[in-house]
Amino acid sequence: MTNQLLKGDALKILPTFDAESFDALITDPPYASGGVTAAARAQAPLRKYVQGGGPHLHADFVCDERDQRAHLRWMHLWLTECARVLKDGAPVLLFTDWRQLPLTTDALQLAGFTWRGITVWDKTEGVRPQLGRFRNQAEYIVWGSKGHMPLQRRAPVLPGVIREPVRKADKHHLTGKPTALMRQLVRICEAGGRILDPFAGSGTTLVAAAAEGFCCAGIEMTDHYAKVARARMSQRS
Ligand SMILES: C[S@@+](CC[C@H](N)C(=O)[O-])C[C@H]1O[C@@H](n2cnc3c(N)ncnc32)[C@H](O)[C@@H]1O
Structure with a gap:
């Protein structure tokens, strides 16, 4: 099966998968x-996630401005469609x-998945410090599975905390x-398996999956990032 990046809305493309x-x-x-505040969250990603002035290194992206109720409803919709296309026992990893x-x-x-835990991405001390506050250096990977997930899967023991800085040369989004x-996270998939990323961005999950010997398919709606993802994937082949 060939690796693929489809450009478009995940909610429209997911129903086309078997x-x-x-x-x-x-x-x-x-x-x-x-x-x-809700007003701060309603701003475009470039305004709310990038600190300081000067030229922006990366393009903006779509669909990040919903309020809590709309966001939960939207997450429910696409996760339900993902549940349909996943095999029983498949792991699910969601960044947040x-x-x-x-x-x-x-x-x-x-969406009907079994919640099994939270893995921490420690971004290290390279993140911007703020006096009098805890350093905001972690993001989280909420993980679970579609139903029962046997212990005897063909996958290794995985770390509960992954310490990895963001390096400029490796940041494409x-x-x-x-x-x-x-590359560490995709190893949750059973050897030889096929991995889905419906919000591929610059294609990092797909590049990592291919590097670790998995098949993969991704979806990305922002034109610019769909092109970046395709270019990164073709560099590997
Ligand atoms: C947080 S970024 C993913 C970044 C990625 N992990 C990387 O390393 O490049 C989420 C992406 O989802 C895309 N997106 C938002 N809504 C979408 C939708 N309905 N369908 C497909 N892609 C969507 C955005 O354009 C954005 O690039």
Whole structure:
């Protein structure tokens, strides 16, 4: 099966995939987060996630401005469609931040998945410090499975905390994840399996999956990032 990146809305493309055709869902959806008020969260990602002035290194992306109720409803919709295309027992990994952690665990369970834990991405001390506050250096990977997940799966023991900085040379998206981090996470999929990322961004999950010997399919709605993801995937082949 060939690896693919489809450009478009995940909610329209997911229904075109065959039922029970994926072995893992690993994705970093829009968080609809930022700031401490609803007004702050309604801003575009470039405004709310990038500090300081000067030229922006990365393009903006879509669908990150929903309020809590709309975001939960939207998460429920696409997660329900993912449940259809995943095989029984398939692992599900969802990135989130501290603000959206409760919403993300709710959405996972509302879609019928079994919530199994939270893995921490420690971004290290490289993140911007703020006097008198805790350093905001972690994001979270809420994980679970489609129903029963036997202990005897063909997958290794995985770390509960992954310490990995964001390096400029490896950042291809405004909120891109390090390839080394994603290479560790994709190992939750059983050997030889097919991984789905419906919010592929610059394609880091897909690049990591291919590097670790998995098949993969991704969806991305923002034109610019669909092109970046395709270019990164073709560099590997
Ligand atoms: C947080 S980013 C993913 C970044 C990715 N992990 C990386 O390392 O590049 C989420 C992506 O989802 C895309 N997106 C938002 N809504 C979408 C939708 N309905 N269908 C497909 N992609 C969507 C955005 O354009 C954005 O690039």
